[in-house]
Amino acid sequence: MDQGSKIVIKDFNFYYDSVQALMNINLHIRPNEIFTLFGPARSGKTTLLKSLNRLTDLIFGARHTGTILLDGKDIYEPRLSLTQLRRRVGIVFDLPTPLPMSIFDNVAYGPKLSGKTKKCLNEMVEKALTSAVLWDEVKDRLHTSALRLSGGQQQRLCIARILALEPEVVLLDEPCSGLDPVSTANIEETLIQLKKDYTIILVPHNIQQASRVADQAGFFLSGELVEEGSVYQIFTKPREKQTEDYITGRFG
């Protein structure tokens, strides 16, 4: 079971100062599939996501116990390069966050910082924008400001940004909140395409999105992983009552 997993989370607890946000999380995520973490607001989903690439290190007072393994190696191991980790595990936030620069510079930001030469950059940018299904729309205005793109385009730009680093895992935290249905459908379609090359962990905007897009699912409630399994199983025959209550809309 362990061998085939891309990410293994073992007995993971997370604290913001004295408040415990995640309780005893145990989870395996297999490569090249879309895993969705769903549940009501403030149940720890974003915290878990940000722990996977140690973005939580930025927060003052953040503590954890337990381990997270990426390809069998502990990500909290002191000798591990933090910048490398974050390039391997990329994240897209719930609000589009283009940097105040051109589209090209946005996508090239990561590679440039990791030392890629100018020659490579052109190719990498085109490749990334193509994978994010944005290339055709912006190829003629690569050097205009990214702030002028629409919400849906900006979000796809954020996806392209991390794809440019050729990550292995892509984390998405409610990437479609605030987007219209057409943009949402675009992004969902993109994710399904990306699955072939990347491992994807998605916090969905709603349950319907989770069932449309994902392969595996995990239900989060108040910092605990209540149950996990295939999307089909969880949404049709949930094992736990809490899961069933949430899915049928009795709370949430």
Place this chain on the structure above:
Amino acid sequence: MMVEIKEKIIEKMLLLIAFSSISILALIAIFIFGEGLPLIWKIGPKAFILGERWVPSQGSFGILPMIFGSFWVTLGALLLGIPLGLACAIFLCEWTPPWAAMVLRPTMQLLAAIPSVIYGFWGLIVLVPLVRNYLGGPGLSILSGSMILGFMVLPTIISISEDSLRALPPSFKAGGLALGATHWQTIWRVLIPAARSGIVASIILGMGRAIGETMAMIMILGNAVKMPSSFLDSARTLTTNIGIEMGYASGEHRQALFATGVILFFIIMILNSSAIILSRRRMG
């Protein structure tokens, strides 16, 4: 790993750079005290601070006339500056038709930006003759100095008082008015007391600014080295004493000027620290 080492080095360098302001402050204290303290020790602090005679050629170094000069000029400046400054702060905060703010605010910024020598010059050309002709005395007097200095500390008092007034929750004003008070009564009895610590901080800072002013005072005060007995007398302040004589002082005389600087430094540090602590408390 190389990257990590480079980052650590940069962090240490920035830490060092960040301590530059403290280091400079320490250097200032060390060197000024280094030059001035030996003389205070030699003459005795009491003789220095309470001595009424400043005659360097005879080795008399008493700075009491200058302390009084500083005191009276600053007092006069505050008597003018506080009411005027508070009034302008209230005006900017509560009573402005938008066009008036557009005139007053740049005026205030300009006030703060104009060099002190310009104020001194104007005081010399315009104010001093006025005082001489209508009130008597040499014209180069504490009165003239106070008036100019009062004007010069206005920006300090106005900007900080205005900030304090603006920082008050709108509910204070709404509450006051709801209780049937007039606009002015609300301001006077509710808002100003509430903004008390900020206003006091502004006054203390204004005081510090006034005590530290040199060039304008050299040009206007007349620089007589005796105990001032009226507002129309010429006088010296601690700062003008240093400013005037530093050009030609040597040996013990020069040390005495540094010693004056020591006293000045103490006074300013106490004033500014109080203002800073007051402001911090206000910010909560």
Place this chain on the structure above:
Amino acid sequence: MTQSIAKILIWIAALSTIVVMVLILFQILREGLPILQLRFFLESPRSMGREGGILSTMIGTIALTVVAIIFATPLGVGTAIFLREYTRERKISRIIRFGTDCLAGVPSIIFGLFGFVFFVIHLNMGWSILSGGLTLAAMILPTIICTTEEAIKTIPYSYREVSYSLGGTKWQTVTHAILPNALPGIFTGIILSVGRSIGETAAVILTAGSSLVMPTSLFSPIRTMAVHFYILAREGISMEMAYGTGATLILLVLMINTIAQWLINRYIRHRT
């Protein structure tokens, strides 16, 4: 009743402030503007300042200001970056901020004494552009720190999060995501400091001297325009020249202040 009296008094206060300001500017500009011919700016003072122009003093002022900015900017920006990006510990920041606030309150005559004993005598630089510039740098440091910090504060947290999540190191995040966006604010601080340096007199006289000779190196003594103005006025050398110098000072300060205000407005609007 009290309300009306109070209102009148307050209006009088505000108006009189404006009126006095206008009087001061008007007086000096009226007498001084006619003197500002081209040769005023192209000739150096002659006969102790009775004749000629203010060229050497202008050069002196520029040199001093440039030296001050060159030294103060890296120190100030570095301090601000450290305070905002590199430390969370409240104790260290409080100490540094306290030091900076205190430094901001030190009167210029004290800076003059310090600059004299430290740069002129102790470090043996003599009365020079370097001594004066370094002393001025210490005086403008708090301003640069303050405005840079304000500029960095306006940068949204998300820029940092994005930069880190794309594999940026702390220093890379500072140089690629933060500083480029803080530049307008930093520039504003520099402009404000230039304005201050131009008017500074007490500290400059004691550290840069008052020589009217055109400077030849960083170690040459010079006279700045403000010092020249002071000496002309106090020694009664030439009212005409004094007015001219004064008018130049006022115009420069007006110009710099306007630019700085425009910059502040522009990038505050940027924030909201």
